[in-house]
Amino acid sequence: MQAGHVTFDRITKQFDQLAVIAEPFSLSIARDEFIVFLGPSGCGKTTLMRMIGGLDTPSGGNIRLGGEHNVGQCFHCHHGPCGQSGSKRYTAAAH
Numbered sequence: 001m002q003a004g005h006v007t008f009d010r011i012t013k014q015f016d017q018l019a020v021i022a023e024p025f026s027l028s029i030a031r032d033e034f035i036v037f038l039g040p041s042g043c044g045k046t047t048l049m050r051m052i053g054g055l056d057t058p059s060g061g062n063i064r065l066g067g068e069h070n071v072g073q074c075f076h077c078h079h080g081p082c083g084q085s086g087s088k089r090y091t092a093a094a095h
Contacts, residue, residue: 011061
């Protein structure tokens with residue numbers, strides 16, 4: 001898979017016993033590419049967007065922004081801990 005501006009690498013997501021993204025999901029999105037996620041209710045569209053935005057963490061796999069592995073990076077500035085109160089960080093990634 002070619003590296004993109006946003007890269008999902010074998011992402012899975014599970015809430016308790018409910019697998020929202022059960023099959024490993026991989027996708028590379030180029031910098032100027034326009035992507036639309038379509039699917040039925042409960043298939044993981046919003047969960048993917050929440051993971052990009054830092055509001056959720058993947059249960060497995062990795063997400064990269066701009067080619068950089070984003071585990072532990074601040075979602076506000078994407079450059080590592082910025083010290084802003086209330087900023088959220090990725091806390092988990094599986095390899």
